[in-house]
Amino acid sequence: MTVSTTTGGAPLVVGLGGTLRANSSTERALRYCLESVERQGGRTRFFSGPDLDLPMYAPHELERTPGALELVKALRDADAVVVGSPGYHGAISGLVKNALDYIEDLREDPRVYLDNTPWGCISCAYGWQAAVGTLGQLRSIGHALRAWPTPLGVAINSADKIWDADGTLTDAAVCNQLDMLASQVLTFARAAWETA
Numbered sequence: 023m024t025v026s027t028t029t030g031g032a033p034l035v036v037g038l039g040g041t042l043r044a045n046s047s048t049e050r051a052l053r054y055c056l057e058s059v060e061r062q063g064g065r066t067r068f069f070s071g072p073d074l075d076l077p078m079y080a081p082h083e084l085e086r087t088p089g090a091l092e093l094v095k096a097l098r099d100a101d102a103v104v105v106g107s108p109g110y111h112g113a114i115s116g117l118v119k120n121a122l123d124y125i126e127d128l129r130e131d132p133r134v135y136l137d138n139t140p141w142g143c144i145s146c147a148y149g150w151q152a153a154v155g156t157l158g159q160l161r162s163i164g165h166a167l168r169a170w171p172t173p174l175g176v177a178i179n180s181a182d183k184i185w186d187a188d189g190t191l192t193d194a195a196v197c198n199q200l201d202m203l204a205s206q207v208l209t210f211a212r213a214a215w216e217t218a
Contacts, residue, residue, distance in 0.1 A: 028186065031037070032063050032064050032065050033064050033065065033101035033102060033211035033212060033215070034064070034065045034066070034067065034099055034100055034102075035056065035059045035064050035065070035066050035067075035100065035101065035102045035103070035104060035171060035204075035207055035208070035211070035215070036066070036068075036069070036096045036097055036099075036100040036102070036103050036104070037052045037053075037055065037056045037066060037068045037069070037070040037071075037103075037104040037105075037106070038052075038068070038073075038074060038086045038093070038103070038104075038105055038106075038118070038121055038122075039052055039069075039070075039071070039074070039104075039105050039106030039107050039118050039144070040052060040070045040071035040074070040106060040108075041071045041108055041115065041117065042071045042072060042075060042117065044070075044071075044072070044113050045189055046108065046146075047108075047146045047178065047180045047185070048071075048073065048106045048107060048108045048144065048145075048146040049070050049071060049106070050107055050185065050189055050191065051144050051146055051176070051191070051196075052068065052070075052106040052144060052179055053068065053204070053206045054180070054191050054200050055104055055106075055142070055144065055176075055200045055201075055203055055204050056068055056104065056204075057203075057206035058200060058201045058203075059104075059204045059207065059208060061204075062204060062205060062208055063206075063208070064083050064102075064207075064208050064211070067100075069093055069096070069121070071117060073089060073093070074093070074117050074118065074120070074121040075089075075117065076089055076090050076093070076120060076121060076124065077090070077160070079120055079123035079124050079126065080122060081126055084097060086124075086127070090124055091185075093121065093124055094124055094125075094127045094128065095130065096130060097124075097136070098131060098133075098155055100136070100139060101135060101139070101140075101170065101211040101214070101215070102139060102140040102141070102181055102207040102208070102210065103139060103140070103141050103142070103146065103207075104141075104142035104143075104203070104204075104207060105118065105122070105141070105143055105144070105160055105163075105164075106118075106143075106144035106145070106146070107119075107144075107145055107146075107156055107159075107160060108145070108146050108147060108156070109145055109146065109147025109148075109149075109152030109153050109155065109156035110129040110147075110152075112143075112151065112152045112155045112156070113152075113155065114156050114158060114159050114160060114163075119163075122163060125167055129156060129193075134168060135167040135168045135169070136164075136166070136167045136168060136169040137168040137169075138169075138170060138214060139168075139169045139170065139211075139214075140169070140170055140172060140191065140206070140207045140210035140211050141161075141164035141167070141169035141170060141171045141172065141195070141207075141216070142171075142172050142175070142203045142204075142206065142207045143156075143157055143160035143171060143175040143176070143179050144160075144175070144176045144178070144200070144203070145157040145160060145175075145176070145178065146178045146180050147177075147178075147179070147180060148179070148180045148181050149179060149181060150177070150179050153177040153178060153179055154177050155178075156177075157175045157204060158174075161175055161177065172206040172207055172209060172210065173206065174203050175201055175202055175203075175205055176184065176196070176199045176200055178196060184196050
């Protein structure tokens, strides 16, 4: 789990997603987006795939693991959220969906779920069909959680050669999209501050 060293007083953007495989394309895309948030003056908190390896969400169970409590607290404090999922068989992964189900623990908060919270979406899949389908699902989940999906969502075709041998993002168009997504979540988070 990465905690930003950026000073307080700036919007907190919580990123979550990836796979249980370290340095997956989804994790790399999320890291790039969160680094862009920091370059633009935001603070970040990142829960990568292994951080999301939580017990299956059970609303009737009141006990939570330390990892689940930490995730829920970060989402409670978030000014914006960026979610990234691989496209498994045309849908979001069970790992990411289970983590998002823990947002149900925010149902009785003053801000119910993620009401009026900017919600950025990134999907990665080996082919456009699964990447675009997964992106649509992430946006729909954001709506169900009362969040505001950003106008731009980023679908990445992992079959394209967008990474170099070291795993660095080299595709200018994808870089621009992830930078724009970072800009949108920050812009909307700051606007929410001004109207609060």
